[in-house]
Amino acid sequence: MAGTPVIHTIQEVFPVLDSIKIKLQYLLPKQGLTRLAGWGADKRAATLTHWVIKAFARFYNVDMKEAQNPDLKSYATFNEFFVRPLRDGARPVVSGLDMLCLPADGAVSQLGAITDGKLFQAKGHFYSLEALLAGNYLLAEQFKDGQFATVYLAPRDYHRVHMPCDGVLREMIYVPGDLFSVNPLTAANVPNLFARNERVICVFDTEFGPMVQILVGATIVGSIETVWAGCVTPPREGIIKRWTYPAAGEEGVIALEKGQEMGRFKLGSTVINLFAAGQIRFMPNLSNGTVTRMGEPFAEAVRAPAAATAEPVVAEVPATELPSATETPAGVATAEPQVPKDY
Numbered sequence: 001m002a003g004t005p006v007i008h009t010i011q012e013v014f015p016v017l018d019s020i021k022i023k024l025q026y027l028l029p030k031q032g033l034t035r036l037a038g039w040g041a042d043k044r045a046a047t048l049t050h051w052v053i054k055a056f057a058r059f060y061n062v063d064m065k066e067a068q069n070p071d072l073k074s075y076a077t078f079n080e081f082f083v084r085p086l087r088d089g090a091r092p093v094v095s096g097l098d099m100l101c102l103p104a105d106g107a108v109s110q111l112g113a114i115t116d117g118k119l120f121q122a123k124g125h126f127y128s129l130e131a132l133l134a135g136n137y138l139l140a141e142q143f144k145d146g147q148f149a150t151v152y153l154a155p156r157d158y159h160r161v162h163m164p165c166d167g168v169l170r171e172m173i174y175v176p177g178d179l180f181s182v183n184p185l186t187a188a189n190v191p192n193l194f195a196r197n198e199r200v201i202c203v204f205d206t207e208f209g210p211m212v213q214i215l216v217g218a219t220i221v222g223s224i225e226t227v228w229a230g231c232v233t234p235p236r237e238g239i240i241k242r243w244t245y246p247a248a249g250e251e252g253v254i255a256l257e258k259g260q261e262m263g264r265f266k267l268g269s270t271v272i273n274l275f276a277a278g279q280i281r282f283m284p285n286l287s288n289g290t291v292t293r294m295g296e297p298f299a300e301a302v303r304a305p306a307a308a309t310a311e312p313v314v315a316e317v318p319a320t321e322l323p324s325a326t327e328t329p330a331g332v333a334t335a336e337p338q339v340p341k342d343y
Helices: 010-027 030-041 047-059 078-082 137-141
Strands: 099-101 106-113 118-122 125-128 147-152 160-162 167-175 199-206 209-216 223-226 230-233 241-244 261-266 270-275 280-282 297-301
Touching: 047 078, 106 118, 106 270, 147 280, 167 230, 199 223, 199 261, 209 261
Parallel strands: none
Antiparallel strands: 099 297, 106 147, 118 125, 147 270, 160 261, 167 199, 167 241, 199 209, 209 270, 223 230, 223 261, 280 297
16 A cells, blocks of 8 residues: 555664675775774873773673772773773683683684684685685694684673683784774674784694684774783784794793783784694584683693503513523624614
8 A cells, every 4th residue: 555654674674784884894994993993092081081981881781890900980091991900810710731721701703623724704704724824824734624713802801812721932923904893793794804804823832732822903903912022013014024932941932821811902802713633622512602701611632542551471481491691602602782774
């Protein structure tokens, strides 16, 4: 009937809104917005800063009881509030030499096997391991058929990143890139998201083989920092940078323990972990969407079963047949052990 109003269901409206959000990701000046957000988050604006922090904490339902300092008014800048440390004991770290702990608060985006050199992103999207590692095919080869885990940090989460196991830092690579949002909606709709965004790749030697922990940048992530280098980005100079570090036992080695802080985001993002094949097994309770808390069980070591020890075979030889060291006949040479010529 003419003039009858058209009523759209929620299911019809939400896809349209989601489509607009994704298109804005491509159209908005993400670099400019990020610089502006970083500038504002580091400003001491007294009453205005306290109002912004209070509004943010209320909107995202931030649990300040976990913070080392729960008083919102005590933070001079938004960044100080955002990277707030937790009170002692707020995140117990799982014990056990064979246990790895979760590196961050957030939620599992995806985790599983690296198959044919590709990682699963979301909703039918895969991306290349080699592209994620900025074309470093030698590094990518170390994680062929290995395991990966992607953890998304929402705005309300604690934004310091910790070590899942003991490790010795060997290399850090800064990779410039886009600054798309990394929330679940964007992950499901922007191809190659994590391989195209800005990121800091940290390579460690561990008891479980090589391990990579990647801090992925995003829109309005003002900076990415590590405990050994401080602020890695900004500046954003558009070039790949690489730092190498001493091995275990060498002077100047950077060794971090399980559960120790290794980096932080000033405004939230994503952490990706890579493990070599046959080294670890993720905890069975972890899957897409599982809420994570730093320090809780992440994975356990895959140990080869110990080889059975063969029982020694003792031959019974009659005493009369045993040679005597003092009865070697004259003129008979004793046999010398045969030493291979290569030695």
